[in-house]
Amino acid sequence: MTMQVVARDTAGIAPETAGRPSRPAGRPARTYLMCPPEHFAVEYAINAWMDPSTPIDRDRAMAEWERLRATYVSLGHTVHLLEPVEHLPDMVFAANGATVVGGMVMGARFRHPERHGEAEAHRRWFESHGYPRFTPAVHVNEGEGDHVYAYRAIVAGHGFRTDPRAHNELHDAFGLPVVSVALVDPRFYHLDTALCVIDSFTAAYYPGAFDEDGLLKLKTLFPELIEATEEDALAFGLNAVSDGRHVVVPHDAAHLRAVLTQRDYDVIPVEMTELRKAGGGPKCCTLELRP
Numbered sequence: 001m002t003m004q005v006v007a008r009d010t011a012g013i014a015p016e017t018a019g020r021p022s023r024p025a026g027r028p029a030r031t032y033l034m035c036p037p038e039h040f041a042v043e044y045a046i047n048a049w050m051d052p053s054t055p056i057d058r059d060r061a062m063a064e065w066e067r068l069r070a071t072y073v074s075l076g077h078t079v080h081l082l083e084p085v086e087h088l089p090d091m092v093f094a095a096n097g098a099t100v101v102g103g104m105v106m107g108a109r110f111r112h113p114e115r116h117g118e119a120e121a122h123r124r125w126f127e128s129h130g131y132p133r134f135t136p137a138v139h140v141n142e143g144e145g146d147h148v149y150a151y152r153a154i155v156a157g158h159g160f161r162t163d164p165r166a167h168n169e170l171h172d173a174f175g176l177p178v179v180s181v182a183l184v185d186p187r188f189y190h191l192d193t194a195l196c197v198i199d200s201f202t203a204a205y206y207p208g209a210f211d212e213d214g215l216l217k218l219k220t221l222f223p224e225l226i227e228a229t230e231e232d233a234l235a236f237g238l239n240a241v242s243d244g245r246h247v248v249v250p251h252d253a254a255h256l257r258a259v260l261t262q263r264d265y266d267v268i269p270v271e272m273t274e275l276r277k278a279g280g281g282p283k284c285c286t287l288e289l290r291p
């Protein structure tokens with residue numbers, strides 16, 4: 001079988017800056033899928049943040065998650081809920097369960113056995129909610145954890161979780177250019193801990209998470225790149241959620257919040273103290289269902 005050649009560089013998707021408005025047109029109303037942290041726990045360690053001996057406060061996790069959900073609703077977004085499954089303590093990180101673009105879904109396949117069951121729960125949800133175009137994954141991919149939608153393309157991370165061979169599947173599923181970038185720092189094991197698309201020509205990123213090749217690709221793809229500090233990145237500041245106008249950002253990412261505010265975005269700080277103990281932030285809890 002011939003391997004499909006995927007757009008692994010940014011040729012042909014260079015930024016279109018000529019004649020752009022001062023702020024790209026917003027597409028504020030979004031639809032998200034979230035899963036309440038009913039069974040949330042840190043029972044195993046599959047990333048550098050997790051330590052099963054650290055106590056977690058599940059009530060606080062639920063309250064923080066609920067505030068995040070209510071924030072989206074107050075901004076006019078729609079939030080659908082995925083039923084949590086017992087013994088899947090990381091299921092609250094709904095963004096890892098699929099990738100959805102143009103009403104089409106690419107399923108996830110998790111690297112670690114502890115999370116394998118989540119892929120099937122997501123598949124069932126899409127099957128029963130009117131998404132007939134579902135592509136099951138062949139190689140490991142952890143959904144939007146490693147697939148960052150960037151309007152003209154999808155930036156796809158590899159190095160810790162997603163198998164780079166899955167990037168071909170991603171291209172086949174959506175017909176969009178896929179820009180592969182390697183992640184090099186285990187603290188930022190998913191792409192959405194190190195790169196956040198703010199609007200159609202702006203992204204924020206933490207340079208230390210990427211190799212030279214990846215940095216070059218990001219600089220080519222985004223007309224405006226905001227550099228986050230290591231402190232921002234460690235506070236999961238890049239695990240933010242933007243609708244192009246409002247940006248929901250972890251409170252502790254003070255520098256990033258200030259830069260975004262200066263650039264006139266409506267910055268909404270959120271606390272995610274408990275979910276951070278499992279290595280997650282607001283974006284991880286939020287799977288975008290792009291129509």
Ligand SMILES: CN(C)C(=N)NCCC[C@H](N)C(=O)O
Nearest residue numbers: 047093145190278279280284
């Ligand atoms: C922003 N991040 C990292 C995510 N997209 N997902 C969080 C997954 C956390 C889970 N304990 C794990 O290690 O898989």
